[in-house]
Amino acid sequence: MKNKSILILCMLLIFSLTIVAGCGTQEKAAAPQQPQEQKRDVVASQGVVAAAHPLAAKAGLEVLQKGGNAIDAAIATSFALGVVEPNASGLGGGGFATVYIAKEKKSYVVDYRETAPLAAKLSSYKLDEKGKPVDDAMGLVTGYQSVAVPGQLRGMEMLHQKFGSMKWNELMEPAIKQSEAGLTVSQNFSGILADELGRISKDSPSYPWLKQIFYKDGLPANPGDVIKNTELTESLKKIAQGGADVFYKGEIADLIVKEYAEKGKGWITKEDLQNYKAIMREPVQGNYRGYTVMTVPPPSSGGVALLEILNIIEGYDIAKMGAGSADAMHVITEAQKLAFADRAKYMADPEFSKIPLIGLMDKKYAEERRKLIDLKQANTQIKAGEPGKYESGSTTSFSVVDKEGNMVTITQTINHFMGSAVAPAGTGIILNDEMDDFTIDAKSVNAPEPGKRPLSSMAPTVVLKDGVPFATLGTPGATRIITTISNLIVDLIDFKMDLQPAILYPRFHNNNVAATSIESRIPQDVVKALEARGHKFDVKKDMDLFFGGAQGVMLAPDGKLHGGADPRRDGLAVGY
Numbered sequence: 001m002k003n004k005s006i007l008i009l010c011m012l013l014i015f016s017l018t019i020v021a022g023c024g025t026q027e028k029a030a031a032p033q034q035p036q037e038q039k040r041d042v043v044a045s046q047g048v049v050a051a052a053h054p055l056a057a058k059a060g061l062e063v064l065q066k067g068g069n070a071i072d073a074a075i076a077t078s079f080a081l082g083v084v085e086p087n088a089s090g091l092g093g094g095g096f097a098t099v100y101i102a103k104e105k106k107s108y109v110v111d112y113r114e115t116a117p118l119a120a121k122l123s124s125y126k127l128d129e130k131g132k133p134v135d136d137a138m139g140l141v142t143g144y145q146s147v148a149v150p151g152q153l154r155g156m157e158m159l160h161q162k163f164g165s166m167k168w169n170e171l172m173e174p175a176i177k178q179s180e181a182g183l184t185v186s187q188n189f190s191g192i193l194a195d196e197l198g199r200i201s202k203d204s205p206s207y208p209w210l211k212q213i214f215y216k217d218g219l220p221a222n223p224g225d226v227i228k229n230t231e232l233t234e235s236l237k238k239i240a241q242g243g244a245d246v247f248y249k250g251e252i253a254d255l256i257v258k259e260y261a262e263k264g265k266g267w268i269t270k271e272d273l274q275n276y277k278a279i280m281r282e283p284v285q286g287n288y289r290g291y292t293v294m295t296v297p298p299p300s301s302g303g304v305a306l307l308e309i310l311n312i313i314e315g316y317d318i319a320k321m322g323a324g325s326a327d328a329m330h331v332i333t334e335a336q337k338l339a340f341a342d343r344a345k346y347m348a349d350p351e352f353s354k355i356p357l358i359g360l361m362d363k364k365y366a367e368e369r370r371k372l373i374d375l376k377q378a379n380t381q382i383k384a385g386e387p388g389k390y391e392s393g394s395t396t397s398f399s400v401v402d403k404e405g406n407m408v409t410i411t412q413t414i415n416h417f418m419g420s421a422v423a424p425a426g427t428g429i430i431l432n433d434e435m436d437d438f439t440i441d442a443k444s445v446n447a448p449e450p451g452k453r454p455l456s457s458m459a460p461t462v463v464l465k466d467g468v469p470f471a472t473l474g475t476p477g478a479t480r481i482i483t484t485i486s487n488l489i490v491d492l493i494d495f496k497m498d499l500q501p502a503i504l505y506p507r508f509h510n511n512n513v514a515a516t517s518i519e520s521r522i523p524q525d526v527v528k529a530l531e532a533r534g535h536k537f538d539v540k541k542d543m544d545l546f547f548g549g550a551q552g553v554m555l556a557p558d559g560k561l562h563g564g565a566d567p568r569r570d571g572l573a574v575g576y
């Protein structure tokens with residue numbers, strides 16, 4: 001009963017915040033229905049961790065309360081996520097971290113994206129006469145050849161060496177304890193296991209092992225079941241003692257290389273693992289209505305496309321159009337399509353191609369792109385622009401802010417849920433299927449080449465206002481990452497929403513395809529108004545996992561840290 005009244009109070013609060021967010025606007029869109037569910041956000045003063053699983057958020061909080069900084073907490077959360085959300089990220093994957101160091105007033109990006117092994121070339125794929133892959137989509141996402149060299153541990157090592165204050169093994173302790181205790185299966189995870197069963201049972205060389213751990217009697221583990229991956233616990237213990245080298249040069253490297261030599265045609269070799277390096281990169285930076293947006297550069301397209309979308313949107317009075325209005329959705333969707341057309345043509349690993357980065361993020365270029373937006377009609381013929389003229393020169397995301405104002409936002413992944421479904425014998429580690437993020441097309445700048453990083457969409461982002469931290473934002477969701485982060489920034493800045501209502505707000509996404517993906521909560525009158533302008537829709541569930549799971553922290557006007565977490569995953573924000 002008590003819980004019920006708290007729930008009702010929360011719903012009223014969220015509802016009224018959403019209404020407030022829309023106040024002062026001309027066109028009042030019908031308020032979308034917000035989900036009825038448990039409280040996931042937090043208001044705190046010292047530190048906040050927001051992650052896609054409650055135990056991972058708590059692992060980070062434990063470290064903050066022991067005196068660790070935001071980076072220490074992020075490392076602990078990252079390891080814990082690999083244990084309690086093994087479908088989305090882990091030791092076999094990679095990612096990007098955006099870090100803001102308060103006393104330096106400076107941001108850094110650690111790129112620990114997976115990298116194509118030396119054996120990976122376009123000729124490794126069977127192509128038809130048009131240069132398109134012959135294998136069905138499954139062949140490219142499941143099994144040995146879908147795996148790129150993991151970057152996860154080199155990334156954590158770099159974060160720890162540059163910014164950490166606690167001991168490496170202490171940061172791994174919560175994950176090891178959670179792995180020993182076993183993972184209690186959530187409704188969400190059980191559903192994901194069911195969704196992936198078809199491809200895994202058909203194409204995964206590690207199916208016998210996956211079946212033993214995750215699929216009891218060939219059926220997905222049920223909510224409430226406890227899963228123990230003892231081999232992963234052992235791998236974590238070895239890494240806690242011997243550091244990342246155990247994975248890249250030591251005992252775990254040997255197990256991976258053995259599996260590949262015996263069964264995986266040597267796709268990943270000892271040399272590939274030894275050569276892998278995380279890279280410290282300068283963030284890309286833009287300005288949106290006076291806020292500084294610092295985010296991830298290539299080999300992720302996420303940051304650059306995000307800034308291009310925001311630059312295009314900046315030319316319109318979105319606040320006046322109103323949150324959830326057809327006008328705002330029209331403009332934002334068209335901006336998304338314009339940025340995605342450029343993404344497809346220009347974005348790839350910067351080590352392998354020259355990207356017109358400055359042009360893509362230029363305000364004058366955005367002005368030119370804006371001319372292709374007709375306020376009355378959807379543009380169905382959008383192509384990449386000429387940014388060169390403006391040149392002067394199944395993932396998870398989490399955020400941590402500490403009491404010094406240091407901020408970390410990380411997006412890490414093994415790509416599809418359950419990755420390649422390859423787990424080298426004896427490691428307990430599920431490897432990524434990141435080769436799938438290459439474009440198997442000789443004409444693409446993102447075609448696979450040995451040692452190249454596949455193009456990502458990940459965009460963990462830090463936003464400052466007048467040089468002072470304002471928010472950290474991140475989400476999984478492949479190309480939806482770019483549109484979700486830009487929508488969240490518009491919700492926070494233009495519509496003055498609080499973070500949690502912004503996370504709950506119905507999502508929409510168009511990567512320059514015929515139909516815009518929308519959550520079904522978008523009211524019918526808005527959908528009809530947009531259809532009259534030529535938009536088509538692919539209607540998803542009311543709160544759809546397709547759109548990712550955003551986690552973030554906002555330094556709100558009340559001077560407090562507002563942690564927000566996403567019910568599209570098992571998200572929770574905790575703080576103290």
Ligand code: GLU
Nearest residue numbers: 394395456457476477478
């Ligand atoms: N592999 C994708 C990327 O790097 C992320 C996958 C996802 O978020 O689901 O962009």
